Structures are given as structure tokens and as C-alpha cells.
Amino acid sequence: MTQPPFITDSHCHLDFPDFEGELDTIIDRAAAAGVTRMVTICTRLKNEPKVRAIAEAYKPVFYAAGTHPMSAAEEPLVTVDELIEMSKHPKFVGIGESGLDYHYTAESAEVQKASLLVHIQAARETGLPLIIHARAADDDMARILSGEFANGAYSCVMHCYCSGAELAKTCLDLGFYLSMSGIATxxxxxxxxxxxxxxxxxxxxxxxxxPYLAPMPYRGKRNEPAFTANTARLGADVFGMEYAEFAAQSQANFERLFSKTVQQVEPV
Incomplete structure (x- = not known):
């Protein structure tokens, strides 16, 4: 059987209950689809030990940690020093996800902003990419990301990008990355x-x-890393590229941004 082109699922949540007891099978299916790496994201820092343990148990899995904006009002405000300490783990490769969500949690806007500033500073000090969740907050997000970049450069990916064209332009002008999810399909x-x-x-x-946002033709079902291939095939169509060419480009992009992953032993 021909090996499909290699790709990376740059954002998933393998610690969520949806995958309980199935991780061996989930990761095997991902490998069969060409997904040779996954970054699993911790959204509440009290869960960081569980997320770290998954990354330690599975060679293709790396992890990031932060306080999700929708949880910011329910969790203690993380410190820069706490994030820096976590970042010393060899498989810890990103800061977040952090950001702003005014769709569901506009009432906690101020604490979300305070949390975001901590994550930006941690990204700046560690040199690891910031992972941003943005929903219904384009103006504040553009203002904060731009203003903070002027105070000191940092790298960033706008995860699951589905905000407006102006915020996308602002982020791209800063040298940031956009991540395509199943929504694009x-x-x-x-x-x-x-x-x-x-x-x-x-x-x-x-x-x-x-486990969210499964691409077509799986929309409405539980998502899993293997389905990255469906989104990547759509990405190839969007850019008018052959799938193998787009896959190789997305791999190069991931390794440029998440450079710590290439310091590890390559997954089998």
C-alpha cells in the first residue's frame, strides 16, 4: 500500500473524554492517513499533567498548554513564570491556546485580555509560538496582537481561522500563520x-x-486527527496545488513555526 503524503494535525485535544480508551487506535488511524505528528492542546492548566502524559506516551504527539479564553474567568490567572516552567519539557512546543471569545463569553472580556497578555509575554520569552483562539473579537484581537508585537516580536498561529479578512491581513502582515480546520470544507x-x-x-x-469540527464528509461526527487529510485536500484545491505538493508545503510551514518539534526524534 502506498504511503500517503505526510501531514501534521497542528491542533487537537486528545485528552478530551471523547477519546477515552481509544488513543492507540486513534493514533494508528492518523498514521495510516499520513498524519505523522499531532499537537494536543491543554485548555485548562489543571489538566496539564494529563496532556503531558499523552505526549510522553506517544511518539508522534507533542503538546501545548494555556488557558482557553472561554475558561479564563473560571481559572486562576496563569503567570508567565508558570508557562515558562512548563515550556522546559522537551515535547512542550507552543503557548496556548489563549485569545478572545466574545461570542460565548463576552462578559469576561477584561479577564480574557489580561490572560492573553500573559500568554503573549510567555511566547515572547520562550520563543515558542502563541496559539490563538479568536471569535467575534476581531477589533480587539488586531489591536492587542499588533500593539504587543510592537513591544517585542513573537510568533503566532491563528488556530481554526474563521474570523474576518481584515484580522487575517493584520496577522499575516505581522508574519503570523493561519490554520485551516474542517470549517473550510x-x-x-x-x-x-x-x-x-x-x-x-x-x-x-x-x-x-x-474532537470538534469534523470536515466533510464527516461533519456532525466526532473529529479525529486522521481527518486532517480531508482538510489538507481541500487546502490543496484552494491553492490549486497537487495534494502531495500542498502537504509538503504545510509540513515545511509547521516545522518553521513549531521548530521545537524538529529537535525531537522523527516519528515512525
Whole structure:
């Protein structure tokens, strides 16, 4: 059987209950689809030991940690020093996800902003990429990311990008990356596809956000890292590329941004 082109699921949540007791099978299916690496994201720092243990148990899995904006009001405000200490683990490769979500949790906007500033500083000090969740907060997000970048450079990926074209332009102008999720495969997501089509292809990653947002034809079902291939095939179409060419480009993009992953032993 021919090995499919290698790709990376740059954002998933393997510690969520949806995958309980199935990780061996989930990771095997990912490998069969060409997904040779996954970054599993810790969204509440009290769960960091569990997320770290998954990364330690599975060679293809790396991890990141932070306080999700929708949880920011429910969790203690993390410190820069705490994030720096976590980042010393060899498989800890990113800061977040952090960000702003005014769709569901606008009432906690101020604490979300305070949390975001801590994560930005940690990304700046560690040199690891910031992982951003943004929803219904384009103006504040653009203002904060730009203003903080002027105070000191840092790298960043806008995960599961489905915000507006202006925020995308702001982020790309700062040298940041946009990550394409299964949302881009949905019939009613032409605006999202257009935003990606206008982006430099060397600044695009692919992800699942599993167990959420399964791409077509799995929409409405549990998502899993193997389905990154479906989103990546859509990405190839958006950029008018052969799948193998787009896969190779997305791999190069991931390794440039998440450079700590290439310091590890390559997955089998």
C-alpha cells in the first residue's frame, strides 16, 4: 500500500473524554492517513499533567498548554513564570491556546485580555509560538496582537481561522500563520476559503480541533486527527496545488513555526 503524503494535525485535544480508551487506535488511524505528528492542546492548566502524559506516551504527539479564553474567568490567572516552567519539557512546543471569545463569553472580556497578555509575554520569552483562539473579537484581537508585537516580536498561529479578512491581513502582515480546520470544507464557508486563498501558502497550517469540527464528509461526527487529510485536500484545491505538493508545503510551514518539534526524534 502506498504511503500517503505526510501531514501534521497542528491542533487537537486528545485528552478530551471523547477519546477515552481509544488513543492507540486513534493514533494508528492518523498514521495510516499520513498524519505523522499531532499537537494536543491543554485548555485548562489543571489538566496539564494529563496532556503531558499523552505526549510522553506517544511518539508522534507533542503538546501545548494555556488557558482557553472561554475558561479564563473560571481559572486562576496563569503567570508567565508558570508557562515558562512548563515550556522546559522537551515535547512542550507552543503557548496556548489563549485569545478572545466574545461570542460565548463576552462578559469576561477584561479577564480574557489580561490572560492573553500573559500568554503573549510567555511566547515572547520562550520563543515558542502563541496559539490563538479568536471569535467575534476581531477589533480587539488586531489591536492587542499588533500593539504587543510592537513591544517585542513573537510568533503566532491563528488556530481554526474563521474570523474576518481584515484580522487575517493584520496577522499575516505581522508574519503570523493561519490554520485551516474542517470549517473550510463546509459548503457555506466560501468566505473562509477566500481568506485562505488570499494568504501566502507558506503561512498556512492544517488542523482538526478534534474532537470538534469534523470536515466533510464527516461533519456532525466526532473529529479525529486522521481527518486532517480531508482538510489538507481541500487546502490543496484552494491553492490549486497537487495534494502531495500542498502537504509538503504545510509540513515545511509547521516545522518553521513549531521548530521545537524538529529537535525531537522523527516519528515512525
Amino acid at each position: 463546509f459548503k457555506n464557508s466560501q468566505e473562509v476559503r477566500d481568506i485562505f486563498a488570499a494568504a501566502p501558502v507558506n503561512r498556512v497550517l492544517v488542523e482538526t480541533d478534534a
